[in-house]
Amino acid sequence: MLTPISYSQEETDMIEQKLSETNFNHRSWADDDLKQIKESIKKHYHSVQNGVCPYCRQQLNSTHGRYWDIEHIIPRSHVSNFMFEPKNLCMSCVDCNSEKSAKKITSSTAKSKYPIKSEQYFIIHPHLDNYEEHLMVIEAGLFYYPLKPKGRITIEVCGLNRFYEFAGFGSNPDVFTTINALTTAAASVEDETIQQNMLAQIASLAVRGMIKNKQSIN
Structure with missing residues (x-):
């Protein structure tokens, strides 16, 4: 704050x-x-x-x-x-x-x-909110993970998805970089629900990456 x-x-x-x-x-x-x-x-x-x-x-x-x-x-x-x-x-x-x-x-x-x-307020208020309670910065300028609805709305309102497009926000062309960043972040999260959600997204991205890789080979 x-x-x-x-x-x-x-x-x-x-x-x-x-x-x-x-x-x-x-x-x-x-x-x-x-x-x-x-x-x-x-x-x-x-x-x-x-x-x-x-x-x-x-x-x-x-x-x-x-x-x-x-x-x-x-x-x-x-x-x-x-x-x-x-x-x-x-x-x-x-x-x-x-x-x-x-x-x-x-x-x-x-x-x-x-x-x-x-x-x-719908978004994280710089004077009234603890940023880390609502939004996880996996890598500033690259990956953000919403922990609460206010974090997700902040991503949308402030256009933080201009840095990346993944996990429901679009498709990142560098899928494997995203997976690596999410895996590192998931390992540091104590909340099991958040961790499971992140792991589910990692699995989804892995499948997407394999499909993309297979298509490029063919």
Whole structure:
């Protein structure tokens, strides 16, 4: 879980002024007078996240804008009032941010008070959830295994299947690499149900791999 940003008094005053503008809306994020706030947000979250995307868990040490986006967990186009809410902010890689886009990620209809209960969110919330309880990173940037429904939805919403397509998400052309990664992960899992599910997928992939190999020989 992340440590939310604490704004300085000057930044707080700037935010309050922005929110009070008569024409304030989600597009106000592009206003030039928010550059200082944005830099402060970027600096804080890149530091507390140690350069790790909260969704795909890839480490991107560069602070360059080509690699990172300021992420509004509840999209600002849904609730503009949460644009500066510390618990609604983090840094995500450009690809995860783009995939998530303005998808609906909460059951809450709140417009003024930010929802802070984990169960109100469909995806793993960087401030409210323990990532490892919902999603297993077998190899960051390659294989992810959902442990709970929230983990599976995070894979779908953030497009983590852009790295791979296997076990119900599609067919990975490198089946044997997938099998090896899943086998290693299954050996470290203590939950028997999860382990059995992983072993079943390994068996399915093995059959698929043999068929593919046979077809290539013929």
